[in-house]
Amino acid sequence: MAASNADGTLGEHVPRYESNDLNSQVIHIGSFRNSWLETLPPDLYSYEIKSEEIEIAQLAEVLQIPTETLNELKDICSVDSLKSHPDDQPVDSNVVPPNPDLACLRLRKKRQDYKKTLVRDLVGRHDTYSNEMESVHMGLMPEDSTSVVPEGEIILSFNIVYPILFERFKHVRAHQTMQVLGSQNLTELRDAICCVSDLQVFGEFSNMPDATPQYISKDHYKSAFFYFEGVFYNDTRYPECRDISETTREWAKTRDFPEFKTAKMEDMTFYDLRMKIGYPYFYCHQGDCEHVMVLTDIRLIHPDDCRDRTLYPLLSHKHRVMTRKCCVCHLYISRWITTNDRLAPMDPCLFCDKCFRMLHYDAQGNKLYDFQAYVYVDPGVFN
Amino acid sequence: MGSPTSVLLSLSLKSCCNTSSYVDTATQTLFWLRLFVCSSLRVFSRQIIMSEQLRKFEEPLKTDLEELLGRFQRTTSVRYEDFSSMWRDMKFGDIFHGIQNLKEKNAFSRIALNTATAYFLPPYSFQVRVGGLYVLYGLYHSQCSLPKQKIRLALKDWGDVQAFTQDALSSQHYDVVYILHKLLGTKAFHFTAMPVPLAFLRDKKNQVMPNTEAVAKPSSRPQQLVTTEMLEEVANIHQHYKQLKASVSAQHPEASLNLVRHNLVPKLFNSVMSFSTWQNIHTQGGEASVQSTSLDEPSTSSSSNQHQQQQECSRRADLLASIKARSYGQVVEVAKSRRHRQAELCSAGDAGPREDPGMGGVPGAIPRRRRRFHNSLRYRTLRRLYETGGIPEEFLTSTKLWRLSKADQEETTRAIKTRFKW
Numbered sequence A: 001m002a003a004s005n006a007d008g009t010l011g012e013h014v015p016r017y018e019s020n021d022l023n024s025q026v027i028h029i030g031s032f033r034n035s036w037l038e039t040l041p042p043d044l045y046s047y048e049i050k051s052e053e054i055e056i057a058q059l060a061e062v063l064q065i066p067t068e069t070l071n072e073l074k075d076i077c078s079v080d081s082l083k084s085h086p087d088d089q090p091v092d093s094n095v096v097p098p099n100p101d102l103a104c105l106r107l108r109k110k111r112q113d114y115k116k117t118l119v120r121d122l123v124g125r126h127d128t129y130s131n132e133m134e135s136v137h138m139g140l141m142p143e144d145s146t147s148v149v150p151e152g153e154i155i156l157s158f159n160i161v162y163p164i165l166f167e168r169f170k171h172v173r174a175h176q177t178m179q180v181l182g183s184q185n186l187t188e189l190r191d192a193i194c195c196v197s198d199l200q201v202f203g204e205f206s207n208m209p210d211a212t213p214q215y216i217s218k219d220h221y222k223s224a225f226f227y228f229e230g231v232f233y234n235d236t237r238y239p240e241c242r243d244i245s246e247t248t249r250e251w252a253k254t255r256d257f258p259e260f261k262t263a264k265m266e267d268m269t270f271y272d273l274r275m276k277i278g279y280p281y282f283y284c285h286q287g288d289c290e291h292v293m294v295l296t297d298i299r300l301i302h303p304d305d306c307r308d309r310t311l312y313p314l315l316s317h318k319h320r321v322m323t324r325k326c327c328v329c330h331l332y333i334s335r336w337i338t339t340n341d342r343l344a345p346m347d348p349c350l351f352c353d354k355c356f357r358m359l360h361y362d363a364q365g366n367k368l369y370d371f372q373a374y375v376y377v378d379p380g381v382f383n
Numbered sequence B: 001m002g003s004p005t006s007v008l009l010s011l012s013l014k015s016c017c018n019t020s021s022y023v024d025t026a027t028q029t030l031f032w033l034r035l036f037v038c039s040s041l042r043v044f045s046r047q048i049i050m051s052e053q054l055r056k057f058e059e060p061l062k063t064d065l066e067e068l069l070g071r072f073q074r075t076t077s078v079r080y081e082d083f084s085s086m087w088r089d090m091k092f093g094d095i096f097h098g099i100q101n102l103k104e105k106n107a108f109s110r111i112a113l114n115t116a117t118a119y120f121l122p123p124y125s126f127q128v129r130v131g132g133l134y135v136l137y138g139l140y141h142s143q144c145s146l147p148k149q150k151i152r153l154a155l156k157d158w159g160d161v162q163a164f165t166q167d168a169l170s171s172q173h174y175d176v177v178y179i180l181h182k183l184l185g186t187k188a189f190h191f192t193a194m195p196v197p198l199a200f201l202r203d204k205k206n207q208v209m210p211n212t213e214a215v216a217k218p219s220s221r222p223q224q225l226v227t228t229e230m231l232e233e234v235a236n237i238h239q240h241y242k243q244l245k246a247s248v249s250a251q252h253p254e255a256s257l258n259l260v261r262h263n264l265v266p267k268l269f270n271s272v273m274s275f276s277t278w279q280n281i282h283t284q285g286g287e288a289s290v291q292s293t294s295l296d297e298p299s300t301s302s303s304s305n306q307h308q309q310q311q312e313c314s315r316r317a318d319l320l321a322s323i324k325a326r327s328y329g330q331v332v333e334v335a336k337s338r339r340h341r342q343a344e345l346c347s348a349g350d351a352g353p354r355e356d357p358g359m360g361g362v363p364g365a366i367p368r369r370r371r372r373f374h375n376s377l378r379y380r381t382l383r384r385l386y387e388t389g390g391i392p393e394e395f396l397t398s399t400k401l402w403r404l405s406k407a408d409q410e411e412t413t414r415a416i417k418t419r420f421k422w
């Protein structure tokens, strides 16, 4: 690795490791894409898969051998040559073969034998669905031909970590993974990031539990910023938006930091950015809901990717979180949180809608005693 | 449920260190609420386990790939026929078998392809790289994933691939060029920025690194630098320098002129020798301990078992040595003279497992702390009720979801839970 890093023959926009296989050097994303497109023959990144005849003819030209020889080659190198089991004895690919020689299979078998000794105590309902997330958009074509993603577009994958990492999250880094196109605006990614903070409802509702709140935090507080490589990208699309990065920049000025720049989120596409791959950056919204985000991967679009532009940013992975159940029935997901509540076993305390009303109100809906109640939005709502 | 005190504590902590002035919302209750929500975030442990489990397959994957490539290398051929017969022989396609969950299938395919890609790129010799290409072809078409996982090719490696194609073409290895073209034609590649996705997992990286480095690329810089020619050259210069000094101060040899040790050359030679010996022992020691823990046999092994294990170790060492020797063929002559001695050292050291297998064999691995577990409020209440005789004992255990589909009488044997040893 060190050798290829050191030589200067590679172009300026060829990403290389900066440290310990951990993250790359800063690259300009648009130029990186151009470097690939310059060096790669267009048919290698196009969506079209060539028919076999054309393929053979082209190859015969490259190799300068007669087509008969090439057909012979084709037979030798066919995919069938890899099959270790004859066609009339198909094997079940879901079972580890008995007495395997390969180290991987030995380990897998050992693991499976171990698993059989365990009592099942979880039914993975979610697993069945989470598989679909990966395959549902595979090679999807839009109905409207104008929204096809052009060939040679790049896809960026961002890991957006859930807010506030305590000690116990150090090894997990619960996150959602978003795929965005290089030509998309930063604001498109911002709008696609879903976070419970955006859904919070402001206010105390113990006196009127039936008044359904009209606005959630997302409607009230629209300011947000991304921080990439010394630049704060502020969302300034609405008149209510404020530059919430200002405090940080002011603070940094007094601490001898290099000067931070600002830019407008809605003016920038991902092609315009300079970033490191695998390096932690920052997304902040709702004033103080802070998400670490990491650009994990950049690559050219592939025929198997979703080709409908309107479906991007695409959510491709999401950690599920446990839902908080009502402390009375332990069955339903909580909707209310109360404080200064003398009938509650703890403070604060969570209730589902039904138990909340039964405990705190009489049949006519009158409040029975004094307490404060707030709307609770469970982080598990996105599961 | 996090106790209220812990919430309040983190609240006060947060308000201390946070620049609360950039709180756009300015509503204390909302702030408080959100904090509660975030702090109560718990992730399903199952999702964590899967990624950690897959990581454990990296080592055996390397073992398998090196076995296959080593066999291929011993044929000293680059013909695809030879490779494919070996592939069938080893039933290598079965490596993907036995995974039920699609997500896990995909993840395993990705790891397998990523691991194999390394052998397709420099610094390996042409023959190993051809083997690497064939392995990629084999793995790509044998995987049971949906969609088929792609081979990642980084921009910086593309030049190497092009040069490789040129080499194959000029020496008329048609099957090599054909296979590569076919992979490209079936769109088996992702053209990426970096060889693997990077997620800034600092601590995990550190745990994996020692082994991978040991197998794939032992550092050979000192040996490259200090060759026999270089030593001769230095000896010459040193001799010359001494003569010059002698001519300058023939009458009264001054101590202040002794800037260089007089035994410079032997010293240099000895330190490189000892570094190299240390390196050999170190890498092979590491591999041996991994090998001994990943073997299937229980620790109460008979002597024949032990013997077999020993043989396997030295066979593997030979194999690795031959792969290394090929890829670093140009390196040093000094190494050759020492190779037999190194083998002796290895067999003596490998007779017994170097490390306690219970330790997991990974140097520097942090022992996992058991999570502290608080009983829920519901459980505590039930417990109290049970103790005062309010309810029968069976109320204490909750009914698991899967039991709903089982008959009441059907008693499941509750096995003693032991931790899986990797």
Ligand SMILES: [Zn+2]
Residues within 6 Å of the ligand: A163, A195, A196, A197, A198, A285, A289, A290, A291
């Ligand atoms: Zn948030």
Ligand SMILES: [Zn+2]
Residues within 6 Å of the ligand: A326, A327, A328, A329, A330, A331, A332, A351, A352, A353, A354, A355, A356
């Ligand atoms: Zn309830």
